[in-house]
Amino acid sequence: MNDFEEKELIKQDIIESGNIKEYISVMQKMPTVEVAEILWELKEEELEEVLVLFTADQQGEIISDFDFETKYWLFQHMDRRIFAEMFEHMHSSDRADFYRELEKQEQLLLLPYLTKTIREDVIKLSTYESDTAGGIMSTDFATVLESMTCAQAIDKVRKDAPSKKMIYYIYVVDQQMKMQGFVTLKNLIISPPNQLVKDTLHKDYIYARVEEDQESVANKIQKYDLVAIPILNEYDQLAGIVTHDDAIEIIRAEATEDMEKFMGLTPGDEESDYLEDSVWTHYKRRIFWLISLAALSIFSGFIVHAYEDALAALIILVLYMPMMAATGGNTGSQAATVVITALSLGQITLKDWMKVVYKELRIGLMLGISLGCLTILKVYVLSSNADLPVMYNLFNVALVISLAMTVQVITATLIGSGLPILVKNLGGDPTVAASPAITTIVDITGLLIYFGMATLFFDLQ
Amino acid sequence: MNDFEEKELIKQDIIESGNIKEYISVMQKMPTVEVAEILWELKEEELEEVLVLFTADQQGEIISDFDFETKYWLFQHMDRRIFAEMFEHMHSSDRADFYRELEKQEQLLLLPYLTKTIREDVIKLSTYESDTAGGIMSTDFATVLESMTCAQAIDKVRKDAPSKKMIYYIYVVDQQMKMQGFVTLKNLIISPPNQLVKDTLHKDYIYARVEEDQESVANKIQKYDLVAIPILNEYDQLAGIVTHDDAIEIIRAEATEDMEKFMGLTPGDEESDYLEDSVWTHYKRRIFWLISLAALSIFSGFIVHAYEDALAALIILVLYMPMMAATGGNTGSQAATVVITALSLGQITLKDWMKVVYKELRIGLMLGISLGCLTILKVYVLSSNADLPVMYNLFNVALVISLAMTVQVITATLIGSGLPILVKNLGGDPTVAASPAITTIVDITGLLIYFGMATLFFDLQ
Numbered sequence: 001m002n003d004f005e006e007k008e009l010i011k012q013d014i015i016e017s018g019n020i021k022e023y024i025s026v027m028q029k030m031p032t033v034e035v036a037e038i039l040w041e042l043k044e045e046e047l048e049e050v051l052v053l054f055t056a057d058q059q060g061e062i063i064s065d066f067d068f069e070t071k072y073w074l075f076q077h078m079d080r081r082i083f084a085e086m087f088e089h090m091h092s093s094d095r096a097d098f099y100r101e102l103e104k105q106e107q108l109l110l111l112p113y114l115t116k117t118i119r120e121d122v123i124k125l126s127t128y129e130s131d132t133a134g135g136i137m138s139t140d141f142a143t144v145l146e147s148m149t150c151a152q153a154i155d156k157v158r159k160d161a162p163s164k165k166m167i168y169y170i171y172v173v174d175q176q177m178k179m180q181g182f183v184t185l186k187n188l189i190i191s192p193p194n195q196l197v198k199d200t201l202h203k204d205y206i207y208a209r210v211e212e213d214q215e216s217v218a219n220k221i222q223k224y225d226l227v228a229i230p231i232l233n234e235y236d237q238l239a240g241i242v243t244h245d246d247a248i249e250i251i252r253a254e255a256t257e258d259m260e261k262f263m264g265l266t267p268g269d270e271e272s273d274y275l276e277d278s279v280w281t282h283y284k285r286r287i288f289w290l291i292s293l294a295a296l297s298i299f300s301g302f303i304v305h306a307y308e309d310a311l312a313a314l315i316i317l318v319l320y321m322p323m324m325a326a327t328g329g330n331t332g333s334q335a336a337t338v339v340i341t342a343l344s345l346g347q348i349t350l351k352d353w354m355k356v357v358y359k360e361l362r363i364g365l366m367l368g369i370s371l372g373c374l375t376i377l378k379v380y381v382l383s384s385n386a387d388l389p390v391m392y393n394l395f396n397v398a399l400v401i402s403l404a405m406t407v408q409v410i411t412a413t414l415i416g417s418g419l420p421i422l423v424k425n426l427g428g429d430p431t432v433a434a435s436p437a438i439t440t441i442v443d444i445t446g447l448l449i450y451f452g453m454a455t456l457f458f459d460l461q
Numbered sequence: 462m463n464d465f466e467e468k469e470l471i472k473q474d475i476i477e478s479g480n481i482k483e484y485i486s487v488m489q490k491m492p493t494v495e496v497a498e499i500l501w502e503l504k505e506e507e508l509e510e511v512l513v514l515f516t517a518d519q520q521g522e523i524i525s526d527f528d529f530e531t532k533y534w535l536f537q538h539m540d541r542r543i544f545a546e547m548f549e550h551m552h553s554s555d556r557a558d559f560y561r562e563l564e565k566q567e568q569l570l571l572l573p574y575l576t577k578t579i580r581e582d583v584i585k586l587s588t589y590e591s592d593t594a595g596g597i598m599s600t601d602f603a604t605v606l607e608s609m610t611c612a613q614a615i616d617k618v619r620k621d622a623p624s625k626k627m628i629y630y631i632y633v634v635d636q637q638m639k640m641q642g643f644v645t646l647k648n649l650i651i652s653p654p655n656q657l658v659k660d661t662l663h664k665d666y667i668y669a670r671v672e673e674d675q676e677s678v679a680n681k682i683q684k685y686d687l688v689a690i691p692i693l694n695e696y697d698q699l700a701g702i703v704t705h706d707d708a709i710e711i712i713r714a715e716a717t718e719d720m721e722k723f724m725g726l727t728p729g730d731e732e733s734d735y736l737e738d739s740v741w742t743h744y745k746r747r748i749f750w751l752i753s754l755a756a757l758s759i760f761s762g763f764i765v766h767a768y769e770d771a772l773a774a775l776i777i778l779v780l781y782m783p784m785m786a787a788t789g790g791n792t793g794s795q796a797a798t799v800v801i802t803a804l805s806l807g808q809i810t811l812k813d814w815m816k817v818v819y820k821e822l823r824i825g826l827m828l829g830i831s832l833g834c835l836t837i838l839k840v841y842v843l844s845s846n847a848d849l850p851v852m853y854n855l856f857n858v859a860l861v862i863s864l865a866m867t868v869q870v871i872t873a874t875l876i877g878s879g880l881p882i883l884v885k886n887l888g889g890d891p892t893v894a895a896s897p898a899i900t901t902i903v904d905i906t907g908l909l910i911y912f913g914m915a916t917l918f919f920d921l922q
Contacts, residue, residue: 029665031685120639130600144531155651161651168629168646182779185629185646189615190622204490222713224492225706227629227688244705245686251709252683256802259723263798263896264791265659268642275816279823286824287831290870293791294835300783301843315769318779322761324787326904329726329790330754330897333729334747341717342735342738355736362740363747370748382762409751416753435724443787 005036015041015312023051036065044073052082060089069275071098075110084113091165093246098349125240133217134210136250137240140165142195143173146180148440149195157185166243168227172201177237179230207232210239214250220248261429262340264289264436293440300443307451310458316386317454320379320401321447327371327405328412328446329439332433335360335416336438340430343420353421357414364413368406375402392458404453408429411449412442467497476502485514493519500823505534513543521550528734532559536571544573553599554624554707557586586701594678595671597711598692598701601626605658607633607641612654618646627704630689635664640691642666668693671700675711682708689789699838722890723801725750725897754901761904768912769918776841777847778915781840781862787871788832788866789907790900796821796877797899801891804881814882818875825874829867853919865914872910873903 007030014023015038027035037055039047039062047070051059058124063071063086075083075098087095087110099107100123111119121139128134144153153170161167170188172180181201201383208217221229221244233239233252257267267284304311311317339356342348348356379398388397416438420430468491475484476499488496496515500508500523508531512520520690524547536544536559548556548571570792572580582600603625605614614631622628631649633641642662652661660672669678670692682690682705694700718728757870765772772778800817801807809817840859846872849855877899881891 031665031667033684092716120824126608157773158650161647185650186622189628189646191618204492204615206492222706222709223494226496227705238624244688244709245683248683248705248709248712251877252716255713255720256806259716259720260798260802262720263794265795265798274799274808274819275813279738279820279827282657282820282824283827284801287828288794290791290795290828290832293674294784294832294839298839298843300787301780301839303781304780305843308779311779312776314771315773318769318772318782319762319765321779321782322765322904322908323758324687324785325754325786326758326761326790326901327751327755327785329900330751331747333724333897334726334751336745337721337726338735338743343718352736359736359740359743363743366740366752367743371751371755376778378762380758382759382766385758434793439790439900440787443783446641447783 005438010350011038015175020046020052021053024050028054029176032061033065036062040066040070044070044077046104047286048074048078051086053392055457056085057090059086063087064090064094065251067276068098068101071225072101075106080109080113086113088118092121092125092140092240093136095122096128096135097130099123100126100130102420107226122166122293123135129208132210133212133214133231133238133242135207135320136214136246137210137242138165139240141169141172141228141230141238141241142167143177143238144183145174146172146195146196146198146201148364149193150195150197150200153183153197154188157188166228166241167240169230171230171238171241173238176235179205179207179232182230205230208242211234218241218247218250218254222251235369258340261431262434264293264338264434268311269433282342289434289436293436296440297443300447303444303451304449307455310451310455314389314392314397314454316383316388316397317450319382319403320375321450323375323378324405324408324446324450325443327441328408331364331409332412332416332438332442333435335364335413336420336433339417340420340433343424343430350421350425353425356417356421360413360417361410364410367413368409371409372402372406375405396457399455400453401450404450407453408446408449411445412438413444415442467754472499475499481507481511482514485511489515489519493522494526497523501531503851505531507536512547514731516545517550520547520751521552523568524548525551525555528737529559529562533562536563536567536842541570541574545571549575549579553582553586553601553701554597557589557596558591560584561587561591585810589671592675593671594669594673594675594692594703595700597675597678597707598671598702598703602689602691602699602702603631604638604699605631605644606635607657607659607662609658610654611649611652611656611658611661614644614658615649618649627689627702630691630702632691632699632702633658634699637696640668640693640697640699643691656681659894660819666691669703670694676715678703679708679711679715680869683712719801719805719892723798723895725754725895748749748898750895754897757901757903761908762911764905766910770844771912771916775848775850775853775858775915775919777844777858778862778911782911783834784836784839785816785866785869785907785911786904789869789903792825792828792870793873793877793899793903794896796825797881797894797896800878801881802892804885804891811882811886814886817878817882821878822871822872825871829870829872832870833863833867836866857918861914861918862911868914869903869907872906873899876903876906891897 011034014020020038020042039050041052050205052063088263142157144159146158157167157170168185169182169183170185174180181203182205183197186198190325206220206224208220209232210233228241228243230238231240231242250366261267266288358413376398383394419433423433424430472495475481481503482497488499500511505510515523603618603621605617618628618631629646630643631646632643635641642664643666644658644661648661667681667685669681671692671694678690689700689702689704692701692703722728727749837859840862843857880894882897884894887889
């Protein structure tokens with residue numbers, strides 16, 4: 001058992017003991033993210049009592065990890081002065097998030113208890129949309145002037161440091177907060193003390209704009225391996241920073257959202273949580289696509305309807321309808337997954353569509369032939385005693401069905417891989433070409449192929 | 462147009478100009494990740510000529526971003542001494558990755574050109590599995606002794622810094638490299654110069670073991686918002702560090718892999734790239750699940766076979782088979798997606814399975830009733846002129862089919878949500894309960910429900 005597992009056990013012990021207050025001295029030394037997980041288990045009344053046993057810094061970090069409802073309960077039930085003190089010690093972006101969710105009336109109840117600096121910070125940050133760089137950025141950054149020497153800069157950072165979470169990149173601004181560049185703390189440490197900041201400055205820096213989408217900000221942090229990225233407003237002033245840990249969370253959340261969209265779920269609001277969300281919320285996220293696709297599948301009905309007489313004449317065809325649809329759906333969804341992944345990882349771009357089609361054609365051919373062979377086998381197993389009309393033999397039937405299967409697999413591969421590229425080309429999100437949509441489309445084309453080939457070869461109509 | 466887009470345009474211009482060497486002075490000032498993207502477009506012979514125009518540091522960073530094949534070409538064609546110089550300037554984990562891929566013979570050709578320190582480092586790192594902490598860690602970390610004062614420590618870091626990429630966390634070790642704790646550069650800067658390192662030391666630190674899975678390492682970095690995590694060997698010696706940028710890459714790769722597995726793709730090797738992978742590689746990743754599921758769908762065949770007489774008697778039933786299967790598959794896949802996502806985000810654990818089942822039962826009921834109503838409508842649209850046997854009327858038929866649809870949707874919701882939990886409970890990866898697998902299972906149960914209810918109400922057999 002390693003130390004980490006041991007920690008998890010201690011946490012379990014504390015939670016199960018039912019008397020969390022006894023462990024307060026242990027918890028005061030734990031990382032706040034662990035403490036938040038433990039306190040999460042408490043009733044809100046108890047939570048209020050336990051919270052005050054931590055330092056103001058710890059309190060701020062702990063409640064940063066809570067969801068809005070819990071914070072809101074505390075806001076309503078605690079002494080407002082004590083709540084405001086905790087609130088001031090939260091991360092600046094979490095502070096703004098909470099403030100943004102409050103009603104106008106409630107915001108006014110909180111503001112008078114805040115110091116002037118924090119009041120201004122909260123009001124400013126809360127004006128940005130929550131999924132933009134402005135909405136996620138923090139204002140805990142350190143700045144120096146380019147006219148300082150490295151020694152003076154270190155000295156300023158040292159004085160500012162206790163209140164700043166991130167001092168590894170130090171931003172160089174002019175008197176109007178216009179961004180000039182940045183130095184790393186490493187640069188400052190290595191440089192001769194008398195060297196001027198402007199001589200060690202990185203002027204070619206990566207940045208994002210306040211209105212930029214959060215995903216784009218996260219991608220820049222990833223691409224350039226940054227610890228933090230500066231966020232500039234329209235006047236090129238340094239408005240905030242977004243740090244590497246925010247980037248991880250954004251990337252994880254976006255990956256989840258992509259998968260959900262791809263599986264035909266309507267994206268929920270950002271705070272969605274399986275157990276907390278109501279049945280109605282879950283229902284709403286799922287019903288749209290289900291109803292749309294079920295409505296779309298009326299076309300399958302029409303096709304089968306059109307070939308009813310053919311089916312009545314050769315009832316064996318019904319046997320292989322489910323397999324034809326299922327295999328088509330699986331093939332199409334696989335192809336779509338591969339292409340969407342490659343698109344989102346930047347392995348292919350829209351220019352490559354010819355290459356993709358050619359490649360998928362060859363892959364589809366190989367898959368189609370393999371599954372065609374399997375189908376012949378299957379017809380012999382399942383229908384060897386079938387009661388066929390006198391003019392057909394089992395071999396003919398098996399051959400036609402397996403040929404239809406091969407064509408269905410090739411078509412499904414091309415549709416599954418082509419649709420996401422087409423959607424992206426039209427400016428849409430390729431995950432709209434969701435797996436259920438592809439499955440339903442391929443069901444329809446599959447039935448056309450199947451009955452089309454059957455009537456062609458068997459002269460049924 | 463912002464600065465970032467401008468940069469992309471410059472890159473495009475350089476690539477399209479066809480004469481990259483002309484732009485060398487521009488490129489020398491660009492971030493190396495951009496330069497790597499530009500040089501990527503060159504033929505390998507040209508690449509060799511252009512590379513040497515950068516500093517050794519830049520060369521190391523640029524080739525770190527190349528794929529194995531390109532590095533290997535350089536290794537084989539460049540003057541070995543020049544290659545070794547670049548190799549020494551690569552990130553230590555990338556160095557080890559490349560070395561690990563070489564044949565024994567080739568490794569021996571490279572080693573003599575390396576300095577002793579780097580030779581030892583490469584040999585040590587390359588012994589770890591590539592998907593463990595040991596396989597991804599870097600050895601570019603700074604250490605101090607706990608007996609030093611903060612001023613002495615800063616002085617040591619300053620001297621070591623040029624060769625160390627990550628000096629924001631400084632690790633405190635004893636003479637045997639046994640980990641004692643860490644200090645941040647921020648701590649050192651803030652503390653009085655004469656304070657001893659051991660008095661500002663964080664002894665309760667998060668770490669990982671060399672053999673630990675890379676996903677677990679990335680999760681710790683995310684959970685505790687770390688810039689880097691120390692990696693310890695079995696003797697508690699500090700063996701390396703894994704940094705935040707590695708964590709982002711791991712999390713992104715794992716999310717992709719989860720989605721691929723969920724869509725029934727066999728995971729490829731880590732270096733898979735859509736255009737570079739051969740048709741045969743793509744075929745191999747897809748065929749396993751397609752063949753297995755097509756084989757499994759023989760059961761659908763058996764069921765239809767068993768009810769062939771019923772179908773012949775009431776051919777209208779065939780019309781609604783595709784819709785029954787498709788809607789069941791979509792509902793099941795949605796439920797599975799929601800549950801797998803909630804499991805992987807830690808929103809639900811195995812203990813919650815009762816709550817999940819109860820919730821999905823209610824969601825399934827609501828979805829089932831909605832889709833049941835739609836089905837009645839659909840039967841009236843599609844079959845209003847149907848030629849029914851004399852003992853049934855359209856209303857009876859519509860009612861039975863829509864009831865079957867409701868039951869199918871509820872069953873599919875329960876199967877889709879239950880299967881991932883069951884698989885996880887048995888110790889497996891919940892994404893094994895892949896969407897295509899659920900679709901195929903729900904096809905089978907759907908046909909049973911459909912024909913079961915039809916024969917029950919219509920007394921067909």
